[in-house]
Every structure is written in structure tokens, then in C-alpha cells.
Amino acid sequence: MGEKVLMKGNEAIGEAAVSAGCRHFFGYPITPQSELPAYLAKKMPLVGGVFLQAESEISAINMVYGAACAGVRVMTSSSSPGVSLKQEGISYLAGAELPVLVCNVQRAGPGLGTIQPSQADYFQAVKGGGHGDYRLITLSPSSVQEIIDLIRLGFDLADKYKTPAMFLADGMLGQLMEPVDLGEYKSEIKEKPWALSGCEGRAKNTVTSIWINPEEMERHNIHLQEKYAEIKKNEQRWENFHFDDEAEFLVVAHGSMARIAKSAVIKAREEGIKASLIRPITLWPFPENAFSSLKSLKKILVVEMNMGQMVEDVRLVVNGRIPVEFFGRAGGMFPTVEQTLGKIRGLIK
Amino acid sequence: MQKVFEKPVSIDEKPFSYCAGCTHGIIHRLVAESIDELGIREKVIGVAPVGCSVFAYEFFNFDMCSAAHGRAPAVATGIKRARPENIVFTYQGDGDLAAIGTAEIVHAAARAEKITTIFVNNAIYGMTGGQMAPTTLVGQKTDTTPYGRKVENQGYPIKVAEMLSTLEGANYIERVTVISPAHVNKAKAAIKKAFQYQIEGKGFNLIEVLSTCPSCWGMSPIKAIEWLKANMIPHYPLGVYKDGAKTE
Numbered sequence: 001m002g003e004k005v006l007m008k009g010n011e012a013i014g015e016a017a018v019s020a021g022c023r024h025f026f027g028y029p030i031t032p033q034s035e036l037p038a039y040l041a042k043k044m045p046l047v048g049g050v051f052l053q054a055e056s057e058i059s060a061i062n063m064v065y066g067a068a069c070a071g072v073r074v075m076t077s078s079s080s081p082g083v084s085l086k087q088e089g090i091s092y093l094a095g096a097e098l099p100v101l102v103c104n105v106q107r108a109g110p111g112l113g114t115i116q117p118s119q120a121d122y123f124q125a126v127k128g129g130g131h132g133d134y135r136l137i138t139l140s141p142s143s144v145q146e147i148i149d150l151i152r153l154g155f156d157l158a159d160k161y162k163t164p165a166m167f168l169a170d171g172m173l174g175q176l177m178e179p180v181d182l183g184e185y186k187s188e189i190k191e192k193p194w195a196l197s198g199c200e201g202r203a204k205n206t207v208t209s210i211w212i213n214p215e216e217m218e219r220h221n222i223h224l225q226e227k228y229a230e231i232k233k234n235e236q237r238w239e240n241f242h243f244d245d246e247a248e249f250l251v252v253a254h255g256s257m258a259r260i261a262k263s264a265v266i267k268a269r270e271e272g273i274k275a276s277l278i279r280p281i282t283l284w285p286f287p288e289n290a291f292s293s294l295k296s297l298k299k300i301l302v303v304e305m306n307m308g309q310m311v312e313d314v315r316l317v318v319n320g321r322i323p324v325e326f327f328g329r330a331g332g333m334f335p336t337v338e339q340t341l342g343k344i345r346g347l348i349k
Numbered sequence: 350m351q352k353v354f355e356k357p358v359s360i361d362e363k364p365f366s367y368c369a370g371c372t373h374g375i376i377h378r379l380v381a382e383s384i385d386e387l388g389i390r391e392k393v394i395g396v397a398p399v400g401c402s403v404f405a406y407e408f409f410n411f412d413m414c415s416a417a418h419g420r421a422p423a424v425a426t427g428i429k430r431a432r433p434e435n436i437v438f439t440y441q442g443d444g445d446l447a448a449i450g451t452a453e454i455v456h457a458a459a460r461a462e463k464i465t466t467i468f469v470n471n472a473i474y475g476m477t478g479g480q481m482a483p484t485t486l487v488g489q490k491t492d493t494t495p496y497g498r499k500v501e502n503q504g505y506p507i508k509v510a511e512m513l514s515t516l517e518g519a520n521y522i523e524r525v526t527v528i529s530p531a532h533v534n535k536a537k538a539a540i541k542k543a544f545q546y547q548i549e550g551k552g553f554n555l556i557e558v559l560s561t562c563p564s565c566w567g568m569s570p571i572k573a574i575e576w577l578k579a580n581m582i583p584h585y586p587l588g589v590y591k592d593g594a595k596t597e
Contacts, residue, residue: 024431050430054423055456062420062453066427069414070394070435074427092417196412196428198435200391204361206406207414208397 004179009169010035012144012180013103014043016151017075021187022101023049024074026063028056030082031115032171033105037077057082061089061102068098069207071195073155073187077103079171080121081112083129090164091130094224095209099158101151102136103167105174108332116332117171119255122309125166126284133221135228137165137235138283140254144178150281152185159190161231168283170305171332172256231285238287239279241265245295247276249347252314253303254280257335261303264340275344286313297322299347303335304328357381359390361410370563370570373401373469375527376536377408380440380467383541384411387548393436394428396421398450400442401475419450422457425464436547438465444474447483447507454513454555461518463552465543468509471560472581479565483507486584491565506584510557514590520551522591526559526582528574551593559585 007015014036017025025040037053044051050067054060060076067074078086083104093100104125108118125138137157139150151167158165196205211217241262243250249268253261258279268275274296280287291314299322302311311326318324327343329335335343359381367373384390390411397405399418406413416424421439429437446454446468457464473491474480480493484506488497498506510524521543525536536558543554559581561573568576 024427026427052426052430055452058420059423059426059453059456062417062423063427063430065416065420066396066414066424066429067431068427069424070428070431072431074431088417089420096414196394196414196435197432198392198394199410199412204410205412208406210403210415212404 002181002183004181006177007144007180008035009144009147009176010105010174011039012147013077013151013167014039015182016148017101017155018043018047018049019182019185020073020152020155021189022073022075022155023047024067024072025050025076026052026054026060026067026074027076028054028060028078028082030079032107032117032174033077033079033103035174036103036105057085058089061086064100065089065093065096065098068093068100069196071192071197073189075101075103077105079105079107080109080118083121083124087124087130090136091132091134092209093164094130094134094136095132096207097162098164098207099162100164101154101158101167102164103169106168106170108330114332115171117256117305117334118330118332119170119257119305120309120330121168122283122304122306125168126286126313134224135284137161137163137231138168139165140168140281140283141173142255142258142279144173144176145180147173148180148182152187156187157235161227163227168255170256235282236285236287236289237281238290239281240290241277241279242269243276243278246274248274248296248298249276249344250297250300251275251277251303251340251344252280252300252310253277254283254310257303257305260335260337261340263337264344267337267341268344273344273348280310283310286317288317291317294318294321300324301343301347302326303340303343305334306330357385359384359410361408363407365408366404367401368564370561370573371401372527372560375533376467376469376558376560377405379527379533379537379540381409382537383544386541387544389436389544389548392434393438394432396425396428396437396439398439398441398445400445402440402442402469403476405440419445419448420453421445422450422453422462422464422466426457426460426462429462429464433463436544438467438544440467441469442475443470443472443482443484447509455516458513458516458553458555459518461520461553463547463550464554465547465552466555467540468555468557469560470509470557470585471562472506473562473565475562475565484509486580508585510555510590513555519553519555519591520593521546521554523589524557524559524585524587526577526587528561528577
């Protein structure tokens with residue numbers, strides 16, 4: 001165990017990225033993630049890296065595309081309206097199979113919405129967002145320590161599978177200060193023989209997402225789906241909290257919401273309710289394996305900081321075996337511990 | 350027998366897919382010759398646009414990627430910032446550069462990005478079948494201006510070389526054309542110089558090349574050259590608009 005330091009979530013994203021070997025950041029200002037670019041604007045020149053403020057979210061994601069073509073670890077960050085603008089670029093990154101990390105410190109929408117925390121971009125992150133059939137490895141942290149761990153993991157998985165990854169936090173985690181252990185972390189940065197570096201001593205390399213011939217385009221799609229199936233098989237991550245053979249009620253929540261839901265589960269257990277919790281860490285691939293045995297469960301409650309998004313994936317995996325209920329609040333409002341506890345009590349009826 | 354003329358090494362084997370009489374082929378060749386002569390083929394990274402030259406990465410024989418529509422200057426910025434030792438260029442048409450990608454090119458120039466842009470202006474969208482471009486002349490008929498471009502409806506064409514040369518970050522901006530051997534020679538010198546500046550660490554560099562589109566203009570190649578001479582050159586005067594090395 002290394003020494004613990006107190007860090008703000010947004011700064012932890014920057015620190016973790018640098019520790020993961022990321023030396024290139026392109027971004028555009030937006031609340032509530034502004035501490036991150038400010039942190040990297042200071043840090044990057046000190047470690048021989050590049051920080052560049054782009055003229056738009058669209059330019060930023062395309063600079064990321066260029067740097068990824070050149071074979072370096074690269075990141076951008078934004079918040080919900082800005083991430084909407086990046087969707088074109090994200091689709092191209094997925095099509096061209098470029099490893100990058102995109103951070104979304106979510107705020108409430110739709111439209112300009114508000115700057116308060118939200119989980120309303122779940123669909124956008126895990127179901128596509130941009131055009132075409134593609135998936136993003138999507139990671140949801142629940143603490144500042146986990147921000148550090150998942151940013152590093154995000155870079156590693158993006159490189160491993162040669163695909164863009166999404167780090168999906170929310171405004172509360174971005175602003176939260178907690179002690180973290182930066183630990184000893186050595187990223188295995190792989191050789192990228194496909195990257196554009198100048199064709200000295202080899203045949204030319206090409207990076208593109210266009211296959212004008214439909215047979216070739218379908219082949220590329222099938223290749224992508226095979227890769228996604230591999231990710232689905234290998235990379236499901238979640239946390240079990242009191243989820244054992246005797247649990248009768250299960251709460252499913254991720255990110256900031258899972259912290260509140262855990263408190264509600266603890267209180268419910270104090271009341272003698274056999275409550276438990278699953279916290280998905282990978283939102284895509286959704287941790288289906290966590291639900292392989294529903295054991296003694298009677299009902300599931302999904303709690304989100306939105307009007308019901310992840311609940312659809314829970315219902316898909318539960319597939320009618322037991323009832324799945326939903327509770328959520330939107331617009332930057334949090335379900336409270338008391339409200340969540342009330343909903344858990346309601347499951348018994 | 351002595352070989353007196355051959356394909357540049359920087360041109361690949363794939364036959365060009367451009368229409369008969371289109372000047373993209375000439376411009377590709379000038380880019381390739383310049384790169385060969387400067388000895389930088391193995392250091393070059395090109396960025397292809399969306400438009401008629403979307404497959405440029407198949408025609409050039411060096412590292413290339415394709416960018417989303419209009420985003421080539423941002424992609425090139427990412428590449429150049431990651432690999433400052435490489436020579437990075439974008440090859441873009443008028444719709445790509447002066448409509449959907451206006452922000453990207455203006456800010457790449459403003460940042461004095463150490464890149465080179467080959468801007469092919471043929472006053473029309475060719476790939477999509479001949480719609481109005483940001484550089485379509487007033488009165489010019491296109492698919493989407495069937496009665497001719499009208500100032501009260503579509504406003505005025507954008508003069509890219511003039512506009513970008515107002516930016517302090519622009520190092521070298523020249524407008525050329527390729528409608529005669531003399532013009533081709535001048536265009537070649539300009540393109541080569543735009544790469545030479547980047548080798549010297551100077552940017553931003555852009556060469557605007559007035560080009561023909563016989564297919565979408567609905568003209569024979571010869572008629573298209575006459576039309577360009579009579580209509581485009583008066584509106585888009587040829588010449589050097591910015592040469593940082595001279596004015597510094």
C-alpha cells in the first residue's frame with residue numbers, strides 16, 4: 001500500500017491518465033469536468049505531454065482520432081452536451097478500430113439541461129450514440145479510488161481490443177474529494193504496428209472506416225461483432241454486496257447511485273429485510289453473468305439517476321423470471337437513502 | 350531504351366477513379382512528385398477527406414488515414430502533435446474544407462499548426478452529384494441552385510485563400526490552378542514549397558488549387574478549362590496571399 005492522498009474526482013481522472021502513460025489530451029471546456037483539463041494543462045507540459053484546447057468538441061474528438069492513428073495513448077473528456085457533439089467522431093473511432101479513452105462526467109439533460117449530476121447518458125454510452133453497429137467498453141466508477149483504477153483499466157482494455165472506451169462518471173464523482181492510493185501501476189503499452197508513423201522500411205499503413213463494397217463492409221461489421229463477443233466473454237465486471245443464497249431482494253445501481261443504494265440496503269438489512277445489491281462496473285459489456293443465478297430472489301429494484309435506462313438491460317437479462325421494478329430521479333436530483341429504502345420496503349408487498 | 354517519364358514512387362498501383370478531365374489526377378501527381386523530390390515519402394502521413402478524393406489513401410503510396418467530413422485539419426493536428434517529426438498534410442475539397450469543416454481549417458491556421466493543406470476548389474460538390482458548394486459562383490447552376498446561385502438566397506462564395514491569409518498563424522497561402530502546362534509548373538512549385546516550409550518547422554501552409562469538374566459542370570474537359578479561366582480566376586485571383594518567410 002502506498003501513501004494515501006486526497007484528490008478530487010476530476011483531478012484523479014487526469015492523474016490516473018498520466019500514470020497510465022497518456023501524454024496527449026484534447027478537450028473543450030464544459031461544466032462539471034473543468035478541473036480535469038485545468039489539471040492536465042498544468043501537468044502535461046511537466047511530463048513532456050501535449051495538452052491542447054480545441055475550438056470545439058468535434059475538433060477535440062477528431063484530434064483524438066488523429067493522435068490515436070499516430071499510435072499514442074490519448075484521451076478527451078467532456079460532459080453530456082459535449083459528448084453528444086463527439087458522437088460522430090466516436091462512431092469513426094469504432095469503425096476505424098482506434099483505441100482511445102473518452103470521459104463523460106455526466107450532467108442532466110436533455111438539451112442544455114443543467115450542470116447537476118446525472119446518469120442519463122447510459123443509453124448513449126452503451127447502446128451506440130453515433131451511427132452504425134458498434135459498442136463502447138463503458139466503465140462506471142463509484143469512488144475516487146475507482147476512478148484511478150478504471151481510467152487505467154480503460155486505456156489497457158482499449159489497447160487490448162483496439163477499440164474506443166467510454167469512462168462514464170457523473171458530476172458528483174467529478175466534484176467528490178476522497179483519499180486515494182495511487183499505488184504502483186505499470187501499464188503494458190503494446191506495440192502498434194498498424195499505426196501511422198511514416199512508412200520507413202515497411203509497406204504503407206492505412207487507417208479508415210470506409211468499406212464502399214457492401215460485402216467488405218459486412219465482413220468488417222462481422223469482425224467488429226466477433227471482437228465485441230470476445231469482450232463480452234472476458235470483461236464483465238461488477239460488485240456483489242450481500243448478494244448470497246439467502247438474499248430475497250436485489251437492488252441494482254451503478255456509479256454514485258450505488259453508494260446511496262448501499263446505505264439503503266444496510267438499513268433494510270437492519271430492519272430484517274434480506275436485501276442485497278449488484279453494482280455493475282462495466283456497463284458495456286453489461287455484467288449478465290452477475291444474474292446467472294437469481295437464487296432465492298423474489299424481486300429486483302433498479303435505482304438510477306435518470307428516468308429508467310439501465311433497468312432495460314436488467315429486464316433483458318432477468319427475462320421475466322422475477323419482477324423488476326424501477327425507481328429514479330432526473331434533472332440533477334438524487335434518489336435519497338430514505339426514498340430508496342422506502343422502495344425496498346415496498347418490494348415486500 | 351532510356352526511361353524519360355515514370356510514375357512517382359509516392360503514387361500507388363491502384364488506378365485513379367476520377368472522372369475524365371477532372372484535375373484531381375494532376376494535383377495528386379504534383380503532391381506525389383513534390384514528396385518524392387523532397388525525399389520525405391517515408392515520413393509523410395496524409396489525411397484524406399470526404400468527397401471525391403475520399404479514396405486518396407488508395408492512390409498515394411505512404412501512410413494515410415481518412416477523416417470524417419471536414420475534420421481533416423483536426424485529425425492532422427492530432428497526428429502532428431503526436432509525431433512532430435513526421436510531415437503531415439490534408440487533401441480537401443471545397444465542401445469539406447469551406448462548408449462543413451470551416452471551423453477546423455480556420456483554427457488549424459490560427460494555431461499555426463505545422464501542417465500542409467492541399468485545398469482543391471472546383472466550386473461544386475462532385476461526389477454527391479453536383480450540389481452548390483461554399484465556393485459556387487454567383488449565378489452558377491448546380492443541382493441545388495437550378496436557377497443559378499442567387500445572392501439574396503444563398504449569399505456569396507467564400508474566398509478561402511484571402512480569408513485564411515488574414516490570420517497571423519498562417520505562414521504560406523497561395524492560390525494556383527492546373528489548366529495549362531505553365532500553370533501546372535507553378536502549382537508544383539507552390540505545393541513543393543508548402544511541404545518545404547513544414548520541413549523547416551513552419552506552418553500553417555495551404556495551397557488552394559482551382560480545379561475543374563467537367564462531370565458536374567456538364568461540360569467537356571476543354572470547355573471546363575475555358576469556363577474556369579473565364580469565370581473562376583476573375584473571382585478567385587491566382588497568386589501568393591501570405592508568405593511568412595518574406596514578411597517576417
